[in-house]
Amino acid sequence: MKIEVKICMGTACYVMGGADLTTLADYLTPHQAECVDIKGIPCVDSCFDSKNKKPPFVLVGDVMISEANVNKVREEISRQIEELSL
Numbered sequence: 001m002k003i004e005v006k007i008c009m010g011t012a013c014y015v016m017g018g019a020d021l022t023t024l025a026d027y028l029t030p031h032q033a034e035c036v037d038i039k040g041i042p043c044v045d046s047c048f049d050s051k052n053k054k055p056p057f058v059l060v061g062d063v064m065i066s067e068a069n070v071n072k073v074r075e076e077i078s079r080q081i082e083e084l085s086l
């Protein structure tokens with residue numbers, strides 16, 4: 001089983017830092033890299049509906065991360081790997 005990591009590639013997310021996340025795989029440990037399936041996806045509509053949340057958005061499994069950066073995404077991946085005993 002792999003954890004799906006979906007990086008929003010919509011314009012708002014891309015210009016707010018999503019572009020930096022396209023290299024996420026380079027920052028993962030070999031084990032983390034084995035456990036995830038990373039893909040770019042079109043706008044997830046969170047940018048239109050964000051009271052306290054800001055782009056860029058990344059979905060790690062079912063968890064939506066706002067103001068995502070490599071560290072936040074890596075932490076969530078580690079948490080889920082532990083939770084799922086992968």
Ligand code: FES
Nearest residue numbers: 008010013043047
């Ligand atoms: S551009 Fe990412 S949520 Fe809309």
